[in-house]
Amino acid sequence: MQRPLCCLLLCLLFYAASVSAQKPELPYTTINFQNLNDFKPTGSNWKLAGDVFYDLNKSGGGSVKSGTGILVNDLSGKSKDHLFTKMEHGDIELELDFMMEKGSNSGIYLQGRYEIQLFDSWGVKxxxxxxxxxxYERWDESRPEGRKGYEGHPPAQNVSKAPGLWQHYKIVFRAPRFNEKGEKIANARFIKVIQNGVTIHENIEVTGPTRSAAFQDEKPMGPLMIQGDHGPVAIRTIKYKAYAIEPVALTKLQLSAYDGKFKSVDELASLTPKREMPIDVLAHLAPGSKDNFAGKITGTIHIPRSGEYLLNLNLRWIPAEVNPNVRNGAGELKIAGKKLLTINTEDGGTASTKVNLEAGDYPLELSYYKNFGLWYARSNDILLSVEGPGFQYTTLNQIIRAEDPVSEISLLARSEPVMQRGFVNHHGLKHTHTISVGEPGDANYTVDLAKGEFLQIWRGDFLETTPMWHGRGETQLSVPLGSVIELSGKPSLAWLADKNAAWPDSNATYSNLGYDIDKSGRPVFKYTLGTASVRESFASTDEGRKLSHTFTVAPGTTVAGQGIWCRIASGSDITELPNGMYAINDKQYFIELPGKEKPVIRTTAANTKELLMSINATNNTGTVTYSIVW
Incomplete structure (x- = not known):
C-alpha cells in the first residue's frame, strides 16, 4: 500500500561529491574494545592493551602497554582459547585492523565457520x-594423503605488511541460504575481500566450513571467531554492517520522454511527452537523438525497514570535471512527492542525501534533461544507489551494457626495474610530471620530477596503464596495482636555519636536471637546490621487503647560517621502537637508519611529527641513506 507523505520522517544531509571524493555511507556498528563485554567469556590469553610491539626481526620479542582499545592474543600462559563475539550475523560487511607477530598464525572466521587467514606472509612471492x-582450505580425513585439504583460495597477490605493522581487512560475506525445511539451497560466498586497499578475492563460493572451524554444521547465523590457539595476534577496530535478505526494490517504472533544449526540469510540468513507455532499468531508453532530451521516470520504491537511508544519484552525462558556465543537464529525485535530491551541472552529475524513511511502498519520480553530450561522458544511464538498515549499498535497476571489450593494460616488474612516466593521483590531485618505478621485489614508488617530491610507495604488482593507453587515454592516469601508502608530497631536502625551522611546502630553488640510469636499470635523479647539487636514488633490498633511499649532496656555496636537512618521514606520530626502528603514522610503516646517528623528531605547528636528519658534508659531499620497511 502507498504510505502518505506524513509517514516519512525526512532528515536531510547533503554531500558535495566529486570524482575523487569518497563515497558517502551509513555508519558501521563498532565492537567495544574498552572491555570484553561484546565477546563471550573466553580464556586468559585474550587481553586488552593500549599499545603493542612485535619485533620485526624475531618472534617472541613482543610487549604490550596497559590500557584499552587493542585485543592481544597472549599465549605465554596455558590458555589458548578462541574468541567469539556475542553478535551473530548472516550477510555482513566487516572491517578490522590486525597486526601479526613474526612467524605467527591466526584467522578470522565468519559465522565461526569460514576462515580468512591471518598469517605473517611478509615478502612471500x-x-x-x-x-x-x-x-583457508576445507579438510577431509577420508580423502587420499596429500589431498585431504581442498578448496583453499590464495589471495590474488600478496600485499601483506611486515610484522609489527597494522594491516586492514574489508570483507563482504554472503551467508548460506536455507529453505523453509532448513535445507541449504545456496553456499556461503565471499563477495569481496580487500586487504590493505587491494581486492584479493571476488565472488568465491565456500561449500562448507573450512578447516578448524568452531562448528561443522551450517546455519543462517553465527558469531565471529578469532582463532586463539596458533599464535600471537593483535586486533583493533572491528566494525560491521549486518544485512537482512529483503531488498529495496524499484517496480512499475514508466518513462515519459520529451525532446528539445531545456533550462530546468520544472519546464516538464507544462509539456506533453513525445512518447511514454514502460521500462525496467534506469536509463533514457526512448528512441531519437542522443542529445536534446528530457525525461520523467515514475514508479514505486519499496522500503523494507524503517530507519536511515543513504540515496546517491548520478546522471552519467554530466562529468565530474565541468565548466559551470556551460550547462548540459540537471535532474531531481522525489519520493512521495518530497524533493530529496537535486543535481545541477556544477554538482558534477552526483548528489547524495541521508533520509529517514518508514517501511512501506512509496511513489518515486525522477526528472532530468540533457542538452548536449561530451565525448568523455557518453552514457545516458542513470545510477540510483541506496544503502539502508539491513541493506547493503546497491545500485537499483542498473542497465547492463556491452562496453567495448578491453583487457587490463598492466605493466609489471618481474626480473628488472621498470620505469613509467605519466600522470598520478596523489591525495586527490593530479601530478603530471611523475615517474613511477617498479621493482622486481614488489616495492614500488613514484616521484614528482617537476617538484622534487617523493609521492608514494606501494607493495604488490606495479601499474595499470589502461587509463593512459586505451582509446583516448581519457584520464591519462597510471594506477598502482598494489597496496599504496601516500606520503606527504613535500620536498625531501631543504635549506634550514636550524632544526626548529619550519619545513617548506615547496622549494623555489629546485631545478630538475633529469636522471641517469645505473647498471641495475634504476634511475638516479639529478637536481640542484640553490647552490647544492643532489643525486637521489632508490633500491629494493632484502628481497623487496625494504626500499633504500639515498641522497648524495654537494652543498656548494653554503648559505650563511643555513644547512641542508633531509626530512625522512612525517605523520600523525613517530615512535622510536625497542629494536631501533621508527614507527611512522600509527605503525603504517617503519624507518630503518644505518649506523648510530640519531635523527631529530619534532612536532610541527599542525601538531604532526617529522623525522629529520642534517646532511653534514665532508670534502664537499654529504650522504643520507635510510630504508622504508612495510
Whole structure:
C-alpha cells in the first residue's frame, strides 16, 4: 500500500561529491574494545592493551602497554582459547585492523565457520592457501594423503605488511541460504575481500566450513571467531554492517520522454511527452537523438525497514570535471512527492542525501534533461544507489551494457626495474610530471620530477596503464596495482636555519636536471637546490621487503647560517621502537637508519611529527641513506 507523505520522517544531509571524493555511507556498528563485554567469556590469553610491539626481526620479542582499545592474543600462559563475539550475523560487511607477530598464525572466521587467514606472509612471492588473505582450505580425513585439504583460495597477490605493522581487512560475506525445511539451497560466498586497499578475492563460493572451524554444521547465523590457539595476534577496530535478505526494490517504472533544449526540469510540468513507455532499468531508453532530451521516470520504491537511508544519484552525462558556465543537464529525485535530491551541472552529475524513511511502498519520480553530450561522458544511464538498515549499498535497476571489450593494460616488474612516466593521483590531485618505478621485489614508488617530491610507495604488482593507453587515454592516469601508502608530497631536502625551522611546502630553488640510469636499470635523479647539487636514488633490498633511499649532496656555496636537512618521514606520530626502528603514522610503516646517528623528531605547528636528519658534508659531499620497511 502507498504510505502518505506524513509517514516519512525526512532528515536531510547533503554531500558535495566529486570524482575523487569518497563515497558517502551509513555508519558501521563498532565492537567495544574498552572491555570484553561484546565477546563471550573466553580464556586468559585474550587481553586488552593500549599499545603493542612485535619485533620485526624475531618472534617472541613482543610487549604490550596497559590500557584499552587493542585485543592481544597472549599465549605465554596455558590458555589458548578462541574468541567469539556475542553478535551473530548472516550477510555482513566487516572491517578490522590486525597486526601479526613474526612467524605467527591466526584467522578470522565468519559465522565461526569460514576462515580468512591471518598469517605473517611478509615478502612471500607466490602466496598459497595458508598465507595471509587466503580463504583457508576445507579438510577431509577420508580423502587420499596429500589431498585431504581442498578448496583453499590464495589471495590474488600478496600485499601483506611486515610484522609489527597494522594491516586492514574489508570483507563482504554472503551467508548460506536455507529453505523453509532448513535445507541449504545456496553456499556461503565471499563477495569481496580487500586487504590493505587491494581486492584479493571476488565472488568465491565456500561449500562448507573450512578447516578448524568452531562448528561443522551450517546455519543462517553465527558469531565471529578469532582463532586463539596458533599464535600471537593483535586486533583493533572491528566494525560491521549486518544485512537482512529483503531488498529495496524499484517496480512499475514508466518513462515519459520529451525532446528539445531545456533550462530546468520544472519546464516538464507544462509539456506533453513525445512518447511514454514502460521500462525496467534506469536509463533514457526512448528512441531519437542522443542529445536534446528530457525525461520523467515514475514508479514505486519499496522500503523494507524503517530507519536511515543513504540515496546517491548520478546522471552519467554530466562529468565530474565541468565548466559551470556551460550547462548540459540537471535532474531531481522525489519520493512521495518530497524533493530529496537535486543535481545541477556544477554538482558534477552526483548528489547524495541521508533520509529517514518508514517501511512501506512509496511513489518515486525522477526528472532530468540533457542538452548536449561530451565525448568523455557518453552514457545516458542513470545510477540510483541506496544503502539502508539491513541493506547493503546497491545500485537499483542498473542497465547492463556491452562496453567495448578491453583487457587490463598492466605493466609489471618481474626480473628488472621498470620505469613509467605519466600522470598520478596523489591525495586527490593530479601530478603530471611523475615517474613511477617498479621493482622486481614488489616495492614500488613514484616521484614528482617537476617538484622534487617523493609521492608514494606501494607493495604488490606495479601499474595499470589502461587509463593512459586505451582509446583516448581519457584520464591519462597510471594506477598502482598494489597496496599504496601516500606520503606527504613535500620536498625531501631543504635549506634550514636550524632544526626548529619550519619545513617548506615547496622549494623555489629546485631545478630538475633529469636522471641517469645505473647498471641495475634504476634511475638516479639529478637536481640542484640553490647552490647544492643532489643525486637521489632508490633500491629494493632484502628481497623487496625494504626500499633504500639515498641522497648524495654537494652543498656548494653554503648559505650563511643555513644547512641542508633531509626530512625522512612525517605523520600523525613517530615512535622510536625497542629494536631501533621508527614507527611512522600509527605503525603504517617503519624507518630503518644505518649506523648510530640519531635523527631529530619534532612536532610541527599542525601538531604532526617529522623525522629529520642534517646532511653534514665532508670534502664537499654529504650522504643520507635510510630504508622504508612495510
Amino acid at each position: 607466490v602466496p598459497t592457501p595458508v598465507d595471509c588473505g587466503s580463504i
